Amino acid sequence: MRTPRATVRLQFHRDFPLDAAIPLVDYFADLGISHIYSSPLLTSRPGSNHGYDTVDHGTLDPELGGEAALGRLVAKLRGRGMGLILDIVPNHMGVGGPDNRVWLDVLEWGRESAYADVFDINWTPADAALVGKVLVPVLGAPYGNALRDGTITLAYDAERGEFQARHYDHVFPICPRLYGEVLAAADMPDLVPLRDAFAAVPAERAGKAEALQLKERLAMRVADAGVDWLAPVIAAHDATAPDGCRRLHLLLEKQNFRLAWWRTANDDLNWRRFFDITELAGVQVERQEVFEQAHALVFRLYADGLVDGFRVDHVDGISDPAAYCRRLRRRLDQLDAKRPHDAPPGGYLVVEKILHQGEPLPDGWQVDGTTGYDFMDEVGAVLHDPDADEALDLVWSRATGDATPYGAQLEAARRQVLRDGFGAEMQTATRAFHRVAREDLDTRDITLAAIRRALNELVVAFPVYRTYVDASGRSDQDWTYLSAALAQARRRLPPIDHPVLDLIDGWLGGEAQRGLGDVLEAGTRGYAIAKFQQLTAPIAAKSVEDTLFYRYGRLLSRNEVGSDPAQMGLSPSGFHAAATARATRFPGAMLATATHDHKRGEDARMRLAVLSEIPNEWSGMLEELRTLVEPLRRALPSGSAPAPADAVMLLQTLIGAWPPTLSPDDAAGLAAYAERVAGWQLKAMREAKVHTNWIFPDTVYEGACAGFLSDLMTAPEGESARAAIAECATRLAPAGAVNSLAQTVLKFTVPGMPDLYQGTEFWDFSLVDPDNRRPVDYPARIAAFEAGAAPAALLEAWRDGRIKQAVIARLLQARAANPALFADGSYEPLAIEGPGAGQALAFLRRHAGTVLLVTVTRRAAAMLGPGAALPLISAEAWGETALVLPNGLPACLDDLLGDERLAPAAGRIPLARLFGRLPVAALLGRSTAASAETGAAVPAL
Structure with a gap:
């Protein structure tokens, strides 16, 4: 079976290289994880904390430890029967700076470059000044100003053996065909032979080889004489002097690139980029030769058994995603015969694809599904109240x-x-x-x-x-x-x-x-x-x-990647329909609830979802909070800061991500939390593009908002407001924890392959990146796991997050013990009857006599009440509500989470009984006939 049982997503970077994951493998394996799902590993921009700015398709990133470290990690994984899924980035590469040799070769040689077709460049644009050139909009000022100010310089790089134009960290190789003109700028008799030889290079393509040979001769001469030997040449191109400015300008005008002010990119750029990021250039991976070049290393790693499957980043950026995915599938199928016999089954292939509500992944791509944003939306939506639209609009x-x-x-x-x-x-x-x-x-x-x-x-x-x-x-x-x-x-x-x-x-x-x-x-x-x-x-x-x-923040838990803020919630029947469709079309699709791109942590969303159940109460809370924070707002000529929308979203963020154990009088804890939220606030305001933005930041407005947050969280005058914020978080937290446990159970039991984002086995109250990529305290997680406490036993201490980890561990271990049930089992929605029917969701998975019955609580706020201290609903609140059981169930079912054995009677289970110890339940059983066939007894915990 090529589909992993469960993955853990790890974000590798220089502070968390591949070797850092090796000591964690035993923990992941014991937890029940089958594969590490790795962030991109190909060489990226130095210091990258994400890996999506690949600069070399042919090497693994030395900051991560390179191929040797990958070999060590995979050896450890193989020792525990685990595999590795690799994130690949076929759509774009990191450009700008001195580190992408392919891009620099294109700048140096233009259409003569062997890589001229790697990037999606329009070599014949309407602007005649750009025909045959690459626009490079990186200058911090208009071209003339940058030139005369001396921020554009000519230099000779002895290590690379080439003349370069430079602008701060950016380098632009001078075409060797023009080295003769460069050398002619200085009156140096010993340069004359080389100058004349360069000048005689034929203009035809055949002249490229001759120019390269002369370039090498010059490099050897510089190596012997020292780079200072060329000082007169460099000085002659000093643009702070009139002659030097004219000379350098004429030289630059003849290059295969055109340097330009960064503001020209939006209007004149003649090559495709990733979104609006000029540091990421689009790759023409649809071309066969580019496809082979971009994938040569990852195909070798796959054939060698070091990688077992792939996640394709931003598949929608590729000109023909269907053709690309089919080509990738064919190559993996061809390479399967070369893989080591002891490697796990390979070929798992998923794509990062955002699906609109009701939009299916197109047929015929030959992939195993998406990376799970669609599920993240569905499971979040079913835990919201869909009837809250109008009330929250009004709030x-x-x-x-x-x-x-x-x-x-x-x-x-x-x-x-x-x-x-x-x-x-x-x-x-x-x-x-x-x-x-x-x-x-x-x-x-x-x-x-x-x-x-x-x-x-x-x-x-x-x-x-x-x-x-x-x-x-x-x-x-x-x-x-x-x-x-x-x-x-x-x-x-x-x-x-x-x-x-x-x-x-x-x-x-x-x-x-x-x-x-x-x-x-x-x-x-x-x-x-x-x-x-x-x-x-x-x-x-x-x-x-x-x-x-x-900008639009009526309920921030619905402002999430893959979600539509206009859709408040999803009915249980809608959730069941989505799960059934996934089981039919993409049973191996990834299931995500947190990612490196999420806007807020999975448990922060689940806490804020409670507001959809109590919109009137939220209206009163918000009005009180706005009154308390009003004295802290700053008066500006354009109005008070933060603006009302920014303030409301900030308050929601503070409530949703408030750490469960943070006291409003913990000065150090408040300062640390404020620092995290300040990073979110700045990014949020600039992304909104209303009062400030990334291109033209309004530092006065930003500073006023930052001061507001600081006073709110740390100053004496903010004491009453932060106490009220903490009280709101405390009010929502128990029902939010019920939502979180429901979300967790659903992810690990519905059709699909669950992915655990790094560290989220404890509560995840992270904010948008980079906050969601902070270091993970693995020693604490390992210690909690090794203690082996049952989920029900951890309910009293639910705020520390260990209960979530215990639930995950039990479900992952059930997946390991019953792989066919989770991979191929049916999905059967179950009915719930009684006064609390709308507060629960249930389904059955069934395969070859083994069954899993899953029931979760949803929309629990009203049944918990404002004073609840534990995320557990009383038997009185459930009343006569019961789960209606289908025929053909085993006589006994073992509660995987509550350590109880239930014997369903009369085709019903009262929810008061089912949820007596936890607000979620997963019951596993095997029919007597199936047990006899295998010689096994009914499973007991």
């Missing part, structure tokens, strides 16, 4: 003074992100469709401006990340989403632009336009389709996850 609008509907805010965010962050990408897609129009006699008069207007509205209206249309047409799923976007765009466009929208519809795989098949070049159309689909995904992500999530 939000009263507190912020903003009643703008969510849909209008989403549209505004999309327009802003498209305008301010993706102008170049929009221009690329527009010009691509314009070229399509020009190739048809019937459409050649359609203007660039008209196409841009129609395309802009289509992108703004797009309901999902992207479609997967190619030149052959659309799938039914693509028809659905494109039709919705086209209808919305049509309502927003004036009638004069409707025919252009119809043309774009046709070009994107709709009804063929007259004459289209006769004159349209498929490559041109295919390129336009790809550029459109590579545009909609980042617009969707940046406008929602990195903008609207920080």
